[in-house]
Amino acid sequence: xxxxxxxxxxxxxxxxxMTLGGALGVVVSRNLFHSALFLVLSFAxxxxxxxxxxxxxxxxxxxxIYIGAIAILILFAVMLTRGLMDKRQSQTNQQWxxxxxxxxxxxxxxxxxxxxxxxxxxSEQVLASxxxxxxxxxxxxxxxxxxxxVIPFEVASVLLFVALIGAVILARETES
Amino acid sequence: xxPLYWWLIVAAALFCIGLYAVLSRKNAIAIxxxxxxxxxxxxxxxVAFWRYITPQALTGQVFAMFVITIAAAEAAVGLAIFISVxxxxxxxxxxxxxxxxx
Amino acid sequence: xxxxxxxxxxxxxxxSEPVARLVVHLVYAGVLSFVAPVVVVVAFTYMERKVIxxxxxxxxxxxxxxxxxLQGLADAVKMLTKEDITPQxxxxxxxxxxxxxxxxGVILIYAVLPFAPGVVGADLNVGVLYIVAVGxxxxxxxxxxxxxxDNKYSMLSAFRVVAQMISYEIPVIIALLMVxxxxxxxxxxxxxxxxxxxFLFTLPLAFFIFFVATIAEIGRSPFDxxxxxxxxxxxxxVEYSGMKFAFFFIGEYMHLFVGAGLVTxxxxxxxxxxxxxxxxxxxxxxxxxxxxxxxxxKTVFVxxxxxWVRGTLPRFRIDHLLDFGWKFLVPVGLFGLMAVALILKLPxxxxxxxxxxxxxxxxxxxxxxxxxLVSMAARRSRSVALxxxxxxxx
Numbered sequence: 001x002x003x004x005x006x007x008x009x010x011x012x013x014x015x016x017x018m019t020l021g022g023a024l025g026v027v028v029s030r031n032l033f034h035s036a037l038f039l040v041l042s043f044a045x046x047x048x049x050x051x052x053x054x055x056x057x058x059x060x061x062x063x064x065i066y067i068g069a070i071a072i073l074i075l076f077a078v079m080l081t082r083g084l085m086d087k088r089q090s091q092t093n094q095q096w097x098x099x100x101x102x103x104x105x106x107x108x109x110x111x112x113x114x115x116x117x118x119x120x121x122x123s124e125q126v127l128a129s130x131x132x133x134x135x136x137x138x139x140x141x142x143x144x145x146x147x148x149x150v151i152p153f154e155v156a157s158v159l160l161f162v163a164l165i166g167a168v169i170l171a172r173e174t175e176s
Numbered sequence: 177x178x179p180l181y182w183w184l185i186v187a188a189a190l191f192c193i194g195l196y197a198v199l200s201r202k203n204a205i206a207i208x209x210x211x212x213x214x215x216x217x218x219x220x221x222x223v224a225f226w227r228y229i230t231p232q233a234l235t236g237q238v239f240a241m242f243v244i245t246i247a248a249a250e251a252a253v254g255l256a257i258f259i260s261v262x263x264x265x266x267x268x269x270x271x272x273x274x275x276x277x278x
Numbered sequence: 279x280x281x282x283x284x285x286x287x288x289x290x291x292x293x294s295e296p297v298a299r300l301v302v303h304l305v306y307a308g309v310l311s312f313v314a315p316v317v318v319v320v321a322f323t324y325m326e327r328k329v330i331x332x333x334x335x336x337x338x339x340x341x342x343x344x345x346x347x348l349q350g351l352a353d354a355v356k357m358l359t360k361e362d363i364t365p366q367x368x369x370x371x372x373x374x375x376x377x378x379x380x381x382x383g384v385i386l387i388y389a390v391l392p393f394a395p396g397v398v399g400a401d402l403n404v405g406v407l408y409i410v411a412v413g414x415x416x417x418x419x420x421x422x423x424x425x426x427x428d429n430k431y432s433m434l435s436a437f438r439v440v441a442q443m444i445s446y447e448i449p450v451i452i453a454l455l456m457v458x459x460x461x462x463x464x465x466x467x468x469x470x471x472x473x474x475x476x477f478l479f480t481l482p483l484a485f486f487i488f489f490v491a492t493i494a495e496i497g498r499s500p501f502d503x504x505x506x507x508x509x510x511x512x513x514x515x516v517e518y519s520g521m522k523f524a525f526f527f528i529g530e531y532m533h534l535f536v537g538a539g540l541v542t543x544x545x546x547x548x549x550x551x552x553x554x555x556x557x558x559x560x561x562x563x564x565x566x567x568x569x570x571x572x573x574x575x576k577t578v579f580v581x582x583x584x585x586w587v588r589g590t591l592p593r594f595r596i597d598h599l600l601d602f603g604w605k606f607l608v609p610v611g612l613f614g615l616m617a618v619a620l621i622l623k624l625p626x627x628x629x630x631x632x633x634x635x636x637x638x639x640x641x642x643x644x645x646x647x648x649x650x651l652v653s654m655a656a657r658r659s660r661s662v663a664l665x666x667x668x669x670x671x672x
Contacts, residue, residue, distance in 0.1 A: 005177075012178055016186055023193040023213050032203060033425055037372065039209050040418065042190075046216050053183075053227045058237050060407045062219075065244050068414020070212065070251045072440065075421045077205055077255040079433065081262040092200045093271060099199035107192040114184045121180055121228050144234050156245050163249035170256035173263070 012052060019045030030091055032078050040071045057141060183224035190217035204258050204268040208251065215247045279303070281396055281561055306399060310388045315381070319531045320350030325578075326585050333589035357527075360520035368517065369426035376423035377518065377525035383415030384532045391539050392466050394549050394569035395560040405466040406454050409540065410447065413495065416529070417443045420514055423526075427517035436514040438596055439497065445603040446494040452611035453488035456481055456618050457544050460637065470548040477545045480634040483614040483641040485545045487607055492537040493584060494603065496530060500591040501599055538580040542573060546580070549573040610648045617644050 018041060025038030043066045050059035145153050190213055197210025219240045226236020262268050279302055286298045293301070324339070324347060331338030339346035364373065387409055389399035402408055417440050424436020458464050460481065461472040478485050494501040515526045542548060549569030558565045594602065617640040621627060627636040 008178060012182070019186070020189055020193070023190055023197075026206075026209050026213065027193060027197045027201070031369075032206065033369070033372065035206060035209060037422070039212065042213065043216065046220060049183075049186075049220055050223060052178075053223050054231075055223050055227070055237055055240075056402070057404050057407075058223060058240055060402075060404050060411050061241060061244060064407065064411035064414065065248050066212075066216075067418070068411055069444075070248055072414070072417055072421065072444070073251055073255050074205060074209065074212075075418070075425075076437070076440070077258055079421070079425055079437070080259055081205070081268050091202060091206065093202050096200040099196055102199065103192040103196035106195060107188055110188040110192070111185055114181060114188065119180050119229065122231060141234060141237065144238060149238050152242055156242055160245065160249055163253050167252045167256040170253070170260050 008052070011048070015045045015048040015052065018042070019049070032091075033075070036071065036074050036078050039074065040067055043067050043071060180224060180228045183228075184221065187217045187221040187224065190214075190220065202269050202271055204261075204270050204273075205255070207270065208254050208258075212247060212251065215243060219243055279306075279396055279398075281563055281566055285563060303399075306397075307389075310399070311385055314388065315385075315528050315532055316354075318535045319528050320354070322531050322535060322581060323353065324350050325581070326588075329582065329585045330589045333586070354524070357524035358521060362520040362522065365428050365517050367428040369428070372422050372426040374522075376419050376426065377522045377529070379422065380416055380419035380529040381525055381532070383412060383419060384529050384536060386412045386415070387536045387540075388532075390466055391536060392470060392543060392548055393539075393573055394566045395554070397566060397570070398466065401465060401467045403463070403465045406458055406464040406469075410451055410454065413443075413447065413450075416533070419529075423518070424514040427514070429517055432514050432516055435516075439514055442497070442501065442596075442599060442603075443495055445600055446491045446607075449487045449491040449603060449607040449611050450495065452608070452615055453484040453491065454544070456484040456611075456615055459615075459618055459622060466543060466548075469544060470550060473547045473550065475634045476547040480637040481545070481618070481641055482638070483610070483645055484618075485541070486645070487611050487614070488544070489541060489583075491603075491607060492541065493587065494599070496533045496537055498530070498534065498584065499588040500593050502593065534581065534584065535577070538577045538584065539573070541580045542576040546576045548576075606648075606652070610644065613648070614641060614644045617641070 020042075022038045022040075022042030022045060026035045026042065029035045029038060043062065047059050047063050047067075050056070050062060194210045194213030194217060197213060198207050201207055201210065222236050222240045222243070226234075226240075230236070258268050261273065265273065267273070279299070282302050283295065283298050286302060287293055287295060290298075327349065328338040328346070339349040342348040342352045364370070390402055390405045390408055392398040392401070420436050420439050420443070424433045424439075427433070457469060457477055460477065461469040463469065463472075515523055518526065549572050551568065551572035554560065554565060554568055554572065558568055560569075618637060621633070621636045621640045624636065627633045
């Protein structure tokens with residue numbers, strides 16, 4: 001295998017350890033703040049995945065929004081609601097065993113089904129030149145967003161506006 | 177290139193870990209973290225399919241971008257609700273918040 | 279980087295081109311991570327102390343070495359020899375990681391800064407967006423530091439610092455959007471290439487907003503209520519001592535240099551200068567050095583401006599600070615963005631090559647109109663502070 005392939009596989013394995021390790025840290029950690037930091041680690045692994053999949057713009061958007069905004073929101077909420085800070089108290093509810101079995105079963109079923117399907121992977125030539133490779137200009141995405149996908153784009157902007165107003169109203173302290 | 181199957185397995189694993197977090201945690205914020213993990217898994221899936229099956233059209237990336245947008249809006253409103261509930265009831269343990277029982 | 283790679287392969291003929299490229303990139307990354315922090319901090323703490331001293335009519339450090347140039351070294355030795363105290367109930371792994379992540383978040387920005395023609399770590403085609411994205415990592419470090427110190431004041435201060443930092447990310451993004459609209463690309467190299475007339479003269483509104491918002495992002499005076507030495511509790515890094523505190527300090531000065539570097543690249547033309555490009559070739563080694571010298575001169579000038587602002591203006595209070603960001607900079611920025619977008623679409627301006635005049639007129643008009651509106655509102659308002667600020671009593 002050429003060197004490029006080996007490096008690709010090694011980077012993929014490192015990123016998988018980061019992402020799945022972070023996700024396991026979220027569910028296993030007893031301290032909620034540590035869970036939130038493991039979540040950030042998982043997000044960072046996903047940023048690496050996007051770069052590996054030649055989706056450079058999406059990688060930077062993930063970094064900006066998930067790590068720069070959502071993770072900070074979650075950390076703020078953890079710091080403001082200091083519930084369940086007692087380390088002796090268990091973080092999981094009574095049905096953790098069944099939930100674990102259900103999740104494991106779901107994973108096994110998914111893995112088996114995904115292995116059986118004959119995915120219509122594109123030919124070598126098409127694979128070698130994706131539409132938004134890292135070197136390409138970003139204008140294609142902009143033209144698509146304002147051309148073919150203009151309706152979801154406008155709806156998303158209305159949604160964000162409503163969410164902004166809603167979050168401000170909900171979190172405001174009621175004057176009593 | 178890395179076979180498509182590896183990407184799908186990783187996305188499925190991330191999804192199932194998120195599922196376990198949603199089903200088995202007591203703290204409402206931990207449940208939200210599980211939901212975010214599931215949304216990330218879906219995004220990885222979408223972008224992997226885009227890259228391997230139709231790399232010429234940008235549909236996969238656009239879809240993933242909209243999922244990120246909606247996840248951000250949902251996290252903001254959800255956390256605002258949690259903070260508001262915490263102020264009123266002093267806890268965000270979902271086992272204790274059972275006012276609407278039937 | 280091609281020039282350096284070429285020079286290296288000529289120097290060592292046995293090295294093949296990909297290996298030479300890898301070596302050059304690794305050396306560049308090493309220089310940015312290990313040499314740049316030390317050099318930047320030592321040079322600019324000295325410069326800052328001297329300039330502020332002169333503004334305050336005194337001399338500044340002049341004991342350590344001739345004219346005080348070894349003061350930075352003395353500070354470093356002092357920091358290294360201080361005792362490293364950790365609070366008893368502090369969250370150890372998070373407490374130890376926070377200073378590192380603060381510095382990491384700043385070094386990552388250095389990777390896209392073009393120091394000379396062709397010398398850029400990675401000329402990403404989403405370079406501008408990357409800068410904003412990586413700035414978010416610094417906010418996470420502040421939250422980690424505030425939480426893990428097991429100190430109520432530290433946590434409250436961390437909340438306020440993070441509120442300030444995320445509030446001023448939006449004016450930064452709006453100013454960057456104006457630059458990207460005019461330059462037509464988010465790539466740093468292309469933005470420099472589009473500045474035949476530096477954007478300082480075509481987009482003065484964007485320059486003002488970016489400059490002020492960058493000072494607020496770094497957390498310098500006049501926006502440093504939360505971590506200034508003369509405040510009662512020195513903010514989110516109050517429980518840190520010795521080298522860990524020095525890391526926060528290093529992070530702040532490196533952010534100062536990279537912020538000034540960004541102002542230079544985006545508004546002053548980066549490494550462009552009088553003889554570069556026509557008399558001296560861009561691709562030669564001498565051209566690279568000349569470009570680097572121009573970059574340094576412009577960046578040092580911008581840093582001097584920032585130090586001047588620090589020495590002159592009094593501190594903002596936290597609510598004035600947030601009001602200024604949300605109620606002044608964001609609306610003015612949005613109006614400026616709409617004005618720039620409108621001017622860029624007018625057909626008669628772009629065909630005659632006078633687009634930059636149109637942009638300049640639009641920017642100045644937005645500034646004048648917004649300042650007039652603020653002073654009219656101040657005159658009508660009963661708030662003594664606002665009337666004083668807007669000079670409404672004259």
